[in-house]
Amino acid sequence: MTHTGKPGHDLTGDETGAPEPDGLGARLVVDHGTFRLDIALTAAPGEVVALLGPNGAGKSTALRALAGLTPLTAGHLHLDGKKLDRLPPESRPVGVVFQDYLLFPHLTALDNVAFGPRCQGATKAQARATAAAWLDRMGLAEHSGAKPRRLSGGQAQRVALARALATNPRLLLLDEPLAALDARTRLDVRAQLRRHLAAFEAVAVLVTHDPLDAMVLADRLVVVEHGRVVQEGTPQDIARHPRTDYIAQLVGLNLYTGRAEGHTVRLDGGPTVTTTEDLTGRVFVAFPPGAVTLHSSRPTGSSARNLWRCEVAGMETHGDQIRVALTGELPLAADLTTVAAAELDLHPGAEVWATLKATQTHAYPV
Numbered sequence: 247m248t249h250t251g252k253p254g255h256d257l258t259g260d261e262t263g264a265p266e267p268d269g270l271g272a273r274l275v276v277d278h279g280t281f282r283l284d285i286a287l288t289a290a291p292g293e294v295v296a297l298l299g300p301n302g303a304g305k306s307t308a309l310r311a312l313a314g315l316t317p318l319t320a321g322h323l324h325l326d327g328k329k330l331d332r333l334p335p336e337s338r339p340v341g342v343v344f345q346d347y348l349l350f351p352h353l354t355a356l357d358n359v360a361f362g363p364r365c366q367g368a369t370k371a372q373a374r375a376t377a378a379a380w381l382d383r384m385g386l387a388e389h390s391g392a393k394p395r396r397l398s399g400g401q402a403q404r405v406a407l408a409r410a411l412a413t414n415p416r417l418l419l420l421d422e423p424l425a426a427l428d429a430r431t432r433l434d435v436r437a438q439l440r441r442h443l444a445a446f447e448a449v450a451v452l453v454t455h456d457p458l459d460a461m462v463l464a465d466r467l468v469v470v471e472h473g474r475v476v477q478e479g480t481p482q483d484i485a486r487h488p489r490t491d492y493i494a495q496l497v498g499l500n501l502y503t504g505r506a507e508g509h510t511v512r513l514d515g516g517p518t519v520t521t522t523e524d525l526t527g528r529v530f531v532a533f534p535p536g537a538v539t540l541h542s543s544r545p546t547g548s549s550a551r552n553l554w555r556c557e558v559a560g561m562e563t564h565g566d567q568i569r570v571a572l573t574g575e576l577p578l579a580a581d582l583t584t585v586a587a588a589e590l591d592l593h594p595g596a597e598v599w600a601t602l603k604a605t606q607t608h609a610y611p612v
């Protein structure tokens with residue numbers, strides 16, 4: 247991947263008169279009645295950024311604003327130093343892969359891909375040659391004469407990607423690129439898409455509410471909730487240091503805030519937790535559900551510094567484990583094997599004791 251490693255882009259752009267760097271520099275403000283999107287978004291050429299967030303967070307609105315399908319209420323949009331705000335969608339150097347691909351049903355795969363170059367002024371022969379090269383690169387050469395209805399979901403996805411890339415976009419937008427695929431196809435297509443995105447030298451922005459897609463496909467995640475950016479960083483950084491409940495749930499962690507004094511954190515409105523980190527002041531404390539051990543009676547002689555009395559609020563299968571939701575002194579999720587759940591005679595309302603080793607917790611400043 248061709249990371250330029252450029253430091254933070256100028257977000258204010260023309261407001262300061264500073265030249266805009268290559269890549270994407272945007273502040274997208276869109277008013278939809280009671281909903282307001284207001285996010286800053288920057289990306290260097292070669293970077294893949296995922297907008298991740300729950301339903302209704304504003305991800306699609308952001309994508310539509312980048313594509314020019316929804317006008318900005320305020321803010322700005324620069325790409326490779328050029329201002330795009332007022333350009334109509336068809337004049338923007340932007341390629342879009344829509345969630346359901348939106349291939350032209352009456353055109354062959356080849357002509358679907360040739361459509362963009364044709365619109366850009368290529369002759370029919372040139373456009374078809376470009377399209378054939380892209381289909382070949384996508385491993386679809388033998389399907390070039392097929393109409394979309396004869397293509398599998400994974401093949402249609404690649405045709406849509408080829409169609410977007412055939413126009414040489416400086417910004418590639420992908421809206422939930424894998425959502426239309428079944429679980430098995432998804433795995434393959436995700437791996438292929440990752441390779442194509444890695445080879446793409448301009449900016450790619452994808453929208454997803456699937457954390458796995460985001461983590462596998464993107465170099466950087468921008469998490470959006472209620473129209474605002476709540477956290478951004480590398481997938482590893484976000485998984486290790488979630489800063490909202492939504493992100494903690496996505497990455498499967500129990501997350502709390504509190505005040506640290508050395509190795510002890512007094513959780514907001516809750517008990518204390520002993521951690522390995524030595525911190526002072528406001529902190530987050532996170533730990534995985536698998537780090538919690540449950541006991542049917544108060545354990546004696548346990549070396550765990552963290553011991554809480556809880557009540558089982560609910561249980562559900564989670565992979566090959568049982569995830570137990572607990573209330574009480576400290577609301578938390580615990581994962582245990584089916585055998586362990588049976589031995590503990592767990593059921594909603596059951597009283598249990600939870601222990602957690604300090605070494606399994608992770609504290610970091612708010």
Ligand SMILES: Nc1ncnc2c1ncn2[C@@H]1O[C@H](COP(=O)(O)OP(=O)(O)OP(=O)(O)O)[C@@H](O)[C@H]1O
Nearest residue numbers: 278279281299300301302303304305306307308455
């Ligand atoms: N054209 C529109 N007019 C009015 N409100 C809109 C319009 N488009 C979206 N909204 C509202 O804006 C908010 C954000 O919607 P958006 O589709 O951008 O969210 P999202 O994060 O993409 O969600 P999802 O994952 O469900 O697609 C929602 O409250 C939605 O109802």
